[in-house]
Amino acid sequence: MRHIHELFLVVAFLAGCAGVVCFALLSWLRYWRWRRREKRSVKDGLTPRPGPSPVVRWTLTGLTLAGLGCLGWGFLFEPAYPRLERLVLAVPGLSAPLRLVQLSDLHLDGREERLARALALVEEAAPDLIALTGDYLNDEKDQPVLERLGERLVAIAGEGAVFAVGGNFDGAIGDGGSLDTLSRAGVQVLDGTGVVFTRRDAALQVFGMRHTFDYFDCDEWLPQLAAQVQPGVPAILLYHEPSLAESPGAEAFALQICGHTHGGQVRLPFIGALLTLARHGRRYQAGLYALAPGRHLYINRGLGLEPAPAPQVRFLCPPEVTLLELVPAAND
Structure with missing residues (x-):
């Protein structure tokens, strides 16, 4: 019981990280599905449905790059340099x-x-x-x-x-x-x-x-x-x-x-x-x-x-x- 509050923080942190990862993956999946539909619509001469706004796309890209950068920093760089x-x-x-x-x-x-x-x-x-x-x-x-x-x-x-x-x-x-x-x-x-x-x-x-x-x-x-x-x-x-x-x-x-x-x-x-x-x-x-x-x-x-x-x-x-x-x- 001594460390229950610490374990709660760890679980909350991991759950938050998992939520961000799932959101990013689902958002990328939706984006790529929209891209495929857009190409098919253009090929068939149809008007493509509106896709994600540039703000959403750039935000998603920034979050993904920031996450990858933090992982690389935390696992590869920071532990090696006292x-x-x-x-x-x-x-x-x-x-x-x-x-x-x-x-x-x-x-x-x-x-x-x-x-x-x-x-x-x-x-x-x-x-x-x-x-x-x-x-x-x-x-x-x-x-x-x-x-x-x-x-x-x-x-x-x-x-x-x-x-x-x-x-x-x-x-x-x-x-x-x-x-x-x-x-x-x-x-x-x-x-x-x-x-x-x-x-x-x-x-x-x-x-x-x-x-x-x-x-x-x-x-x-x-x-x-x-x-x-x-x-x-x-x-x-x-x-x-x-x-x-x-x-x-x-x-x-x-x-x-x-x-x-x-x-x-x-x-x-x-x-x-x-x-x-x-x-x-x-x-x-x-x-x-x-x-x-x-x-x-x-x-x-x-x-x-x-x-x-x-x-x-x-x-x-x-x-x-x-x-x-x-x-x-x-x-x-």
Whole structure:
């Protein structure tokens, strides 16, 4: 029942799309039948019946071309070209600026062109630290690709500067899956733990927790993790899903970084995401949310797509590499 309103939106959207397609097909069918009758009437020396007006014909043509263009854009172009999103965020207690890059929901599936473009954006961002927030593989055969990616990210940001947590596709540490692959590459996998990251004059506590759809469990784990936060040094939380935004213990973290929603993959003007499959539904879709003074949540739209039969489409929701420029708060 949690996602019934999202499913209603999806059904309404699909029904609307089906209605437009049926209208276009029937209109074209009527037009071509009229054309055949017109030719037959001229051949027989009869006066042809009036056909569709030029306005109707041009409108129908425009709708058809626009629909084909949207399909081509959503299936072929937009999913292949990630965008670098840059935000400047004031963090209370931070002593010097830090550049944090986030990657999420890679869903590696053998198509490496998108990954290569994303890595170029990561290098362009020149990060001090990198956060990976889950869902790395669609197919276990791509573990070597993931390991090379981890090594490349460590080479970009430096040893001890790349952190990861697991998503709902990733299993657990020690099962030989993607988290172990990242660990072999030199990435620090956080599972109910945290570290103090320092770079130049800045210090930041980085915590992470394994993902679960059992929200009672994660609401119990978060206060335990929050108890490990040291006073005087700002803390951030890496978690796969935005399900902890309103949970007890969230107040210990100046910033929560997550993914999972893919931004909805298909976003409509004035409506936004149709489907997030997250705990709080469409309340937290993508981008930056202010939870309280000095506390924020950021949701990455993700880089890849879940495997078929999930739709291999993005529309008004391009894949993302995030650069968060963390700066000291003005009143510190």
